[in-house]
Amino acid sequence: DIVMTQSPDSLAVSLGERATVHCKSSQSILNRSNKKNYLTWYQQKPGQPPKLLIYWASTRESGVPDRFSGSGSGADFTLTISSLQAEDVAVYYCQQYYSTPHTFGQGTKLEIK
Amino acid sequence: EVQLVESGGGLVQPGGSLRLSCAGSEFTFDNHWMSWVRQAPGKGLEWVANIEHDGSKIDYVDSVKGRFTISRDNAKNSLYLQMNSLRAEDTAVYYCARGESSYGYILDYWGRGTLVTVSS
Numbered sequence A: 001d002i003v004m005t006q007s008p009d010s011l012a013v014s015l016g017e018r019a020t021v022h023c024k025s026s027q028s029i030l031n032r033s034n035k036k037n038y039l040t041w042y043q044q045k046p047g048q049p050p051k052l053l054i055y056w057a058s059t060r061e062s063g064v065p066d067r068f069s070g071s072g073s074g075a076d077f078t079l080t081i082s083s084l085q086a087e088d089v090a091v092y093y094c095q096q097y098y099s100t101p102h103t104f105g106q107g108t109k110l111e112i113k
Numbered sequence B: 001e002v003q004l005v006e007s008g009g010g011l012v013q014p015g016g017s018l019r020l021s022c023a024g025s026e027f028t029f030d031n032h033w034m035s036w037v038r039q040a041p042g043k044g045l046e047w048v049a050n051i052e053h054d055g056s057k058i059d060y061v062d063s064v065k066g067r068f069t070i071s072r073d074n075a076k077n078s079l080y081l082q083m084n085s086l087r088a089e090d091t092a093v094y095y096c097a098r099g100e101s102s103y104g105y106i107l108d109y110w111g112r113g114t115l116v117t118v119s120s
Helices: none
Strands: A006-008 A010-013 A019-025 A039-044 A051-055 A068-071 A077-081 A088-096 A108-112 B003-007 B010-012 B018-025 B036-039 B045-051 B058-060 B068-073 B077-084 B091-100 B107-109 B116-117
Touching: A006 A088, A010 A019, A019 A039, A019 A088, A019 A108, A019 B010, A039 A068, A039 B003, A051 B068, A051 B107, A077 A088, A088 B003, A088 B045, B003 B091, B018 B036, B018 B116, B036 B068, B036 B107, B045 B068, B045 B077, B045 B091
Parallel strands: A010 A108, B010 B116
Antiparallel strands: A006 A019, A019 A077, A039 A051, A039 A088, A068 A077, A088 A108, B003 B018, B018 B077, B036 B045, B036 B091, B045 B058, B068 B077, B091 B107, B091 B116
16 A cells, blocks of 8 residues: 655644645655646545645645645655635645555644744 | 535444445536545544446455445435444544546545444
């Protein structure tokens, strides 16, 4: 199974500042034939189901604010929130869908400093 | 708007069985892969299983293989998870999620979940 490891486990950032979450896979999740990275990012607020933010590592889901961006390739990925808003307080998860089981990272809890 | 509503959760004894259902609406159900994802209390997300549009391709996480069965009834716009030989470690909120139309492994809509508690 592909192991997904996120860092840090928790993060406190001031409003308006940049927040960065890292995700590392135990093997490459880049399909060299189509040049796509099989990685999604989800946001989960307390008491709510997860919400899709980013897929193919860097494609923003429709309706997601452009302060959210994804980057990286191969086995190292980053979710960046360019200017933290109060409503961004949540747990963020990466997930690989390169091979089953489609494993998630352990989550990163983002709070306001 | 797309809706996914899970039902069937509850308290069950170890070794018991439970059948979860997920009703989809406001989208063409048989155009989409569907998945189950679970979350133990206070823990992270765990992918459990998925099923192709017509049920022809199915995958499970190893920890549920041989105990859980995912299925769907496209005529009823419904997804199911039959859970047998339940263990304490199966205690979780179980979410039903829709696969994105262009690539079914991307989970673009999620239900609110149903809680399964396995305890004596």
